[in-house]
Amino acid sequence: MSVSTPLPFTVAYSNIQQQLILYVYPVWLILGIGGGILNLIVFSRPKLRGSSCCIYFFAASTDHILTLITGIGPTIYTLNHSDPQIDSIVFCKIRGYLFQITLMLSRWFVAFACIDRYASSSDSVNLRHFASKRIAYRCVIAVLLVWSIVCSHRLIFYEIKANLCGIMTNSGAAIYHTLYVIIGGGILPTIIMIICAFLIRRNLDRKHKKRMHISAVEHRRNSLDHQVLILLSIQIICYIIFTTPQMCNLVYNAILNTIPNLCRETIALQRFLSFMAELMLYMFPVTSFCLYTLTSRTFRNELFTSFRLLPIFRSICTKIRIAPSASNAINGHDIPQPLPTLMVNQ
Numbered sequence: 001m002s003v004s005t006p007l008p009f010t011v012a013y014s015n016i017q018q019q020l021i022l023y024v025y026p027v028w029l030i031l032g033i034g035g036g037i038l039n040l041i042v043f044s045r046p047k048l049r050g051s052s053c054c055i056y057f058f059a060a061s062t063d064h065i066l067t068l069i070t071g072i073g074p075t076i077y078t079l080n081h082s083d084p085q086i087d088s089i090v091f092c093k094i095r096g097y098l099f100q101i102t103l104m105l106s107r108w109f110v111a112f113a114c115i116d117r118y119a120s121s122s123d124s125v126n127l128r129h130f131a132s133k134r135i136a137y138r139c140v141i142a143v144l145l146v147w148s149i150v151c152s153h154r155l156i157f158y159e160i161k162a163n164l165c166g167i168m169t170n171s172g173a174a175i176y177h178t179l180y181v182i183i184g185g186g187i188l189p190t191i192i193m194i195i196c197a198f199l200i201r202r203n204l205d206r207k208h209k210k211r212m213h214i215s216a217v218e219h220r221r222n223s224l225d226h227q228v229l230i231l232l233s234i235q236i237i238c239y240i241i242f243t244t245p246q247m248c249n250l251v252y253n254a255i256l257n258t259i260p261n262l263c264r265e266t267i268a269l270q271r272f273l274s275f276m277a278e279l280m281l282y283m284f285p286v287t288s289f290c291l292y293t294l295t296s297r298t299f300r301n302e303l304f305t306s307f308r309l310l311p312i313f314r315s316i317c318t319k320i321r322i323a324p325s326a327s328n329a330i331n332g333h334d335i336p337q338p339l340p341t342l343m344v345n346q
């Protein structure tokens with residue numbers, strides 16, 4: 001009786017990775033892009049597009065779609081084709097550059113949304129001036145320009161070596177990459193989000209104590225601020241959960257880069273952990289629509305309103321209003337009945 005040979009670690013890691021790409025990535029791509037489009041529709045509604053905070057959410061939703069396309073798209077393509085990242089140095093550089101920018105933008109858009117809500121909830125008139133649409137558009141453009149410059153080292157130092165696309169030989173560029181991702185993409189936005197969440201909560205508690213002295217319009221605005229605070233708090237928690245594996249993986253890779261002559265099993269494990277860390281990163285854009293829907297009543301109401309405006313929904317409602325019931329017919333003649341209470345949104 002023959003004893004089966006254990007599957008080598010390198011083959012096991014590769015098989016697990018291929019199965020995840022085959023079955024998980026397509027689902028995430030569909031859900032993420034579909035949810036991102038719905039986010040864009042809702043945040044462009046008249047009630048929300050007038051808010052400076054929703055401008056950041058709109059920009060973040062757009063960035064989420066681009067992140068999934070530039071990140072997951074080429075990976076799925078490699079299932080039935082050769083990997084363009086190791087076949088073309090141009091694609092290797094451009095894809096790495098665009099992918100890194102999109103990862104950074106969404107984090108800082110959420111961070112600026114937190115700053116915007118803090119300014120909006122402040123008692124200071126000068127701070128409230130920051131929470132304006134004009135400032136929001138300028139901040140979105142500034143964030144885009146800054147990270148386009150900061151990530152430009154990928155266009156210079158990315159190379160193809162040993163069937164890998166990345167920074168392989170320049171240790172200085174590798175250290176710079178590790179530091180700016182950990183600090184600029186992990187520590188700083190997280191600290192800003194957490195501090196602003198506490199400050200927003202403090203400002204809203206102060207306003208709550210003055211509720212008897214504010215107008216109805218101000219009361220509704222405070223209610224919306226509370227919803228945004230819950231939304232931002234949930235996003236902060238999810239952001240920390242989904243980005244922590246990447247931060248740990250970057251530190252792990254930096255340590256391994258100082259060790260010469262790594263064995264094949266260690267290299268295979270390093271690649272697999274990098275893949276899993278990247279997989280976790282995609283959870284942030286994939287789950288954004290669910291987070292918005294579950295945590296914000298205003299978002300849900302605007303989403304349902306958007307659905308009611310669709311021609312197919314209006315057609316169904318019209319048919320419900322005009323279709324006679326079988327119980328209303330006597331001797332083959334329809335008896336007019338009052339219209340149902342379901343109304344079509346005109």
